[in-house]
Amino acid sequence: MTQPDTPSDLPTAPRRPTLALHDVVELTRQICDVESVSGNERELADLVEGVLRPLRHLDVTRDGDTVVARTRWGRERRVVLAGHLDTVPVAGNLPVRVVGEGGGRELWGRGTVDMKGGTAIFLALAAEVGATEGHEPDHDLTWVFYDHEEVASDLNGLGRVLRNSPDLLAGDFAVLGEPTSGSVEGGCKGTLRVDVVTHGVAAHSARAWTGHNAIHDAAEVLSRLAAYEPQDLVVDGLEYRECLNAVGITGGIAGNVVPDRCVVTVNYRFAPSRSVEDAVAHVREVFEGFEVTVTDAAPGARPGLDTGVARDFVRAILAATGAAEPTAKQGWTDVARFSALGVPAVNFGPGDPLLAHKDDEHVVAAEIELCHRALRVWLTGEDA
Incomplete structure (x- = not known):
């Protein structure tokens, strides 16, 4: 007769780590080690929700794998602080390695730069700032931890919340914890992506004169790109460097067939003084005479540093970090x-953006601590 399962034989749910909210460097390491490649954010979103939902000073809402936590102190202004939970695919760089000691420690691994250092800072501050009655900041706060930032725009968790519940993201100023x-x-x-298409006539490659090679025609597309001179445009006092590049090329169906179609995928990064429509018109002008199909587009954002809240933020951050001007x-x-939405927003967080998505992605622990301290001083007006 089969014996019944004893308690020790029964499956148990995996034990979730206790997040080190008191130590933002250790917290960064912990949430990096929760693998959350785009589409696999559920476990990390559960952890974030588990930290925030019991806190009495926050109202917590969940939309898919996006967690939004808001204060309701009745302040005149509201500040939104947002960070994404997902990363690009792991490249043998998890779990995180800690290199060095003390203030010179470095965290090496996927997500340490983009952008779980910033996300860890926001999570620690969300749990701390305003938790003690009588010590609430001058602004109401909205904390957003969202999914699917590293993939197609239509999957983005922040965009989904904007479609489903735009009031959750309303505010007077926003900070994105991206690496800076x-x-x-x-x-x-x-950003704009287009397919520049050339057309030919298919033929057997042994009798190529009976067809027309579409890949050969793509040489003119590449020639125009090589000769293109990008512009540097100053917008509201900040200089944006535009870029126009081929990022992919496809064509041909077999090794013995002259191809009748070739597609050069081109990415245009344009200054925020241009609209998407302006950007599309410019790219069509560059590739006049070719078929141009827009496949993806997202507008830029002007600096947004001319409002009172933004100016206060910049002054506080520069004073706390000694950083250069924006x-x-x-x-x-x-x-x-x-x-x-009409909400001015800036980027501010630990990590060198040039290391984002690289196999040797790493961040200096002292930089995480500095950004945490600067944001805490700005939010509370108290010394960290």
Whole structure:
């Protein structure tokens, strides 16, 4: 007769780590070690929700694998602080390695730069700031921890919340915890992807004169790209460097067939003074005479540093970090989503953005601590 299972034989749920909210460097290591490649954010979102939902000073809402936590102190202004939970695919760089000691420690591994250092800072501050009655900041706060930032725009968790419950993201100013090496980066460039298509006539490669090679025609597309001179445009005092590049090329169906179609995929990164429509018109002008199909587009965001809340933020951060004056964000970030809502937004977080997505991604522990301290001083007005 089969014996019944004893308690020790029964399956048990995996034990979740106790997150080190008191130590933002250790917290960064912990959440990096929870693998959360885009599409696999559920475990980390569960951990974040588990930390925030019991806190009495926060109202917590979950939309898929995005967690939004809001204070309701009745302040005149509201600040939104947002960080994404996902990373690009792991490349043998998890679990995190800790290299060195003391203030010179470095965390090496996927997500340490983009952007779980910033996310860890926000999570620690969300649990701490305003938790003690009578010590609430001058602004109401919204903390957003969202999924699917590293993939197609239509999957983005922040965008999904904007569609489903835009009131959850309403505010007067927003901070994205993207890596900026502890400096303030204003706005972001827009991004546009197009397919530039050439057409030919298929033929047997042994009798090529009976067809027309579409790949050969792509040489003119590449020639125009090689000769293109990008512009540097100053927008609201910050300089954005535009870029136009081929990022992919496909064509041909077999090794003995003259191809009748070739596609050169081109990415245009444009200054936020241009609209998406302006950017599309410019790219069509560059490739006049070719078939151009837009496959993806997202507007940029102006710096947004001219409001009172933004100026107060910059002054506080510069005083706390000793960083240089704000510079332009040369990539695209979700500040653009806030900009579209009329909410000025900036990028600020630990980590060198040039190391984002690289196999040797790593961050200096002291930089995480510095950004945490600077944000805490700004939010509370107290010394960290």
